[in-house]
Structures are given as structure tokens and as C-alpha cells.
Amino acid sequence: MGSRRDYYRDPNAPKANSLRPGASALVVDEAGRVLMQRRGDSGNWSLPGGVMEVGETLAGCAVRETREETGLEIEVTGLLGIYTDPEHVIAYSDGEVRQEFAVVYFGRVVGGEIAVSHESTEVRFIGLDELEGLPVHPTVRLRLEHHREGRALPWLG
Template sequence: MAGRRDFYRNRDAPAANSIAPGGSALVVDQRGWVLMQRRADSGNWSLPGGIMEIGETMQQCVVREVKEETGLDIEITGLLGIYTDPQHVIAYADGEVRQEFNITYRARVTGGAITVSHESTDVRFVDPVDFDRIPIHDTVRLRLHHHAEGPQMPYLG
């Protein structure tokens, strides 16, 4: 197994044994392309983000994680949704099986330059027409779908 394996609506998924609040950013450039990173641990393309640390807000977490993972400075501009589906679990090589808990924010770039971190093999803005041609986990596809629907009420699920 790679460093992590995502299970979504899979009856063979292991039972969750932890939960950790995490956040991610949906950052769009002037062309409408979405900032994504190719995860080193799974090979999937994903939105940048990570787990909240003690002493920070979720928004601070997302700003910090995007900087660490992409080299870009961002500003939060809104809320895409809250994703807490207990049928999405992530199994890690160390035995942790984490239930999904993610708050995804809309954001824009304010500075910095794209760099690849140790957590990814590529970072770039991806044209939405390419989403069907690259490996993206179903739960990230759900977020991309919510983004494509436009700026209605945030998803709460």
C-alpha cells in the first residue's frame, strides 16, 4: 500500500479509528483553472490543504497548508462546503484509518510562486476540461462539481 489509501462508499473499507479536522482551498485563476497538487502518497490530484494544528483557526490552517504545499499565498474568499461523509475513510500505512472531516474554502492567490513540496510530485493550475483525464478521487471530484455549479449556498454534508 502507498502512504495512504482512500475508500469511498466501499463495503470493504476498514473501520475508522480517528478523526482530524482538516481544510482545503479551491483556488481558481483568471482562466478558471483550479490549483491542484498531485499527491506523492496516492498519486491522485487533489486540492491543497491539510490538518488543523492547535492554536490556529481552520482558515489559518488552510492558508498555511496551501503555502507549504504549493508556495502560493492565498486569501480566503468564501466557503465551498463542509465534507464529513463517514463513508469516506483514509487508511494510512501506520494503521490509522481516518474518517473524512474537511472544510473546503474558496480562495484567491495573493502572492508567492508555485513550488513542489515533499507531499506532492506536481503542482499546477488544471484546466477543468482535463479533470476526466487525470486521477482524482471521487470526493475531490464532488468538490469540483460543487464549484462548477456556481456560487450558491455552501455544501453541508
């Protein structure tokens, strides 16, 4: 895929020319810590997730991406929210400029063991308080804040 650069609420951001549905999983352990991976491309901590493939459901995408990126098998247990902010675009080295289109599911671990993938440098469960001092993209912080709030209904944005 090559290199990528995130733009968020940046008036100098390139204009989006692509939409690709993606899914992420917000997985919490018994201690309330969130499963996070440190991205190899940006160094930011992020939820596991990626782009939906033909032939799978979006929830299935979240399960597959979590397995590929963390080594853990999960099941989807709910919906945190839908995130489609046109002010968040990701520019790729091949000229694609993708508008954010992410559905974030809640999930719980049903098997597997934590393992680092080629996309990340570290994978672990991290407490919300500890995450405040780590590099996390503002759009991921928003999702973590929605989780912290314990919202009764999914975010629709």
C-alpha cells in the same frame, strides 16, 4: 506519517477510529483554472490542504497548507462546503483509520510562486475540462463539481 489508503463507499473498508479536522483551498486563476497538486503518495490530483494544528483557525490551516504545498500565499474568500462523509475513510500504516472531515474554502492568490513540495510531484492550475481525464479521487471530483455548479450556498455534507 507513512503510507495511506483511501476507501470510498467500500463495504470492506476498515472501521474509522479517528476524526481530525482538515481544510483545503479551492483557488481559481483569472482563466478559471483550479490550483491542483499531484500527490506523491497516490498519484491523484488534489486540492491543497491538510490537518488543522493546535493554535490555528481552520481557515488559517487552509492558508498554511496551500503555502506549504504549492508555494502560493492565498487569502480565504468564501466557503465551498463541509465534507464529512462517513463512507470515506483513510487508513494509515500506523493503524489510524480516519473518517473524512474536510472544510473546503475558496481562496485567491495574493503572493508567492508555484513550487512543488515534498508531498507532491507537480503543482499547477488546471482547467475543469482537463481534470476530467486525469486521476482524481471521487471525493475531490465531488468538490470540483460543486464548484462547477456555482452553488449559491455551501455544501453541508
